Amino acid sequence: MPEEGQLRRDLCEIGRRMWLQGLVAATDGNFSVRLSEDRLLATPTGVNKGFMSPEEIVKIDLGGQPVEGFTRPSSEIRMHLAIYERRPDVCAVVHGHPPTATGFAAVRVPVPTEILTEAHTFLGPVAVVEYATPGSATLPQALARHVKEHNLFLLANHGAVAVGGDLFQASYRMEALEQSARIAITARLLGGAQAIEASELEKLQAIRGQLGLLPSEESCLAAGEACGGAAPDDEVLIARITSLVLDELQRQGR
Numbered sequence: 519m520p521e522e523g524q525l526r527r528d529l530c531e532i533g534r535r536m537w538l539q540g541l542v543a544a545t546d547g548n549f550s551v552r553l554s555e556d557r558l559l560a561t562p563t564g565v566n567k568g569f570m571s572p573e574e575i576v577k578i579d580l581g582g583q584p585v586e587g588f589t590r591p592s593s594e595i596r597m598h599l600a601i602y603e604r605r606p607d608v609c610a611v612v613h614g615h616p617p618t619a620t621g622f623a624a625v626r627v628p629v630p631t632e633i634l635t636e637a638h639t640f641l642g643p644v645a646v647v648e649y650a651t652p653g654s655a656t657l658p659q660a661l662a663r664h665v666k667e668h669n670l671f672l673l674a675n676h677g678a679v680a681v682g683g684d685l686f687q688a689s690y691r692m693e694a695l696e697q698s699a700r701i702a703i704t705a706r707l708l709g710g711a712q713a714i715e716a717s718e719l720e721k722l723q724a725i726r727g728q729l730g731l732l733p734s735e736e737s738c739l740a741a742g743e744a745c746g747g748a749a750p751d752d753e754v755l756i757a758r759i760t761s762l763v764l765d766e767l768q769r770q771g772r
């Protein structure tokens with residue numbers, strides 16, 4: 519797995535990218551990553567996530583208590599802990615307030631990923647988590663009810679959470695969620711998206727399974743030399759999807 523210094527720099531880089539894209543504003547948001555079986559690295563509370571330095575990142579135990587560093591994690595870290603406890607395949611959690619997706623969260627409607635081929639394949643269905651006070655013990659409990667089946671969560675009237683095998687996969691899912699939300703609104707303005715046929719959705723779901731994008735019981739820490747090393751980058755994914763589609767076409771004799 520990446521060494522601690524690299525993970526600290528990655529957290530700062532994710533914060534910079536998310537702030538630049540407007541997915542977090544002011545001191546919004548919090549991110550964390552597994553460092554080992556019993557330690558996490560998390561962003562500090564009360565700072566702008568676009569301008570963090572690696573030494574500000576706080577090392578915590580699985581109870582959320584700081585074990586090293588001069589900063590404190592957000593009270594929302596409890597949400598992250600609830601996810602890590604139930605999803606060994608998750609090595610990173612990213613929480614932000616992406617404006618369009620959070621609009622869907624405010625009306626408590628999931629971003630419809632099933633109207634887009636890639637969103638359906640790479641993101642899967644988005645859960646809407648029941649309203650709960652931020653930082654309270656109720657919010658992680660509400661989120662825990664959905665955590666086994668989803669990689670993206672809208673928190674009612676609050677924001678969004680993305681999980682992944684590593685920090686980059688989690689943050690890409692957050693970016694793609696916001697993009698999908700914008701596209702869904704455009705489609706609505708143009709009269710409503712045409713549905714993808716159920717049989718076609720099934721094929722995309724099969725590809726999703728073949729690419730290892732479904733929640734699993736496998737530990738991300740054991741996935742390889744990199745934490746979340748199982749998460750291939752976009753180009754590798756596209757190449758694999760293309761070859762799966764070509765195989766399918768060949769099978770059908772086209």
Ligand SMILES: [Zn+2]
Nearest residue numbers: 547594652677
């Ligand atoms: Zn929040």
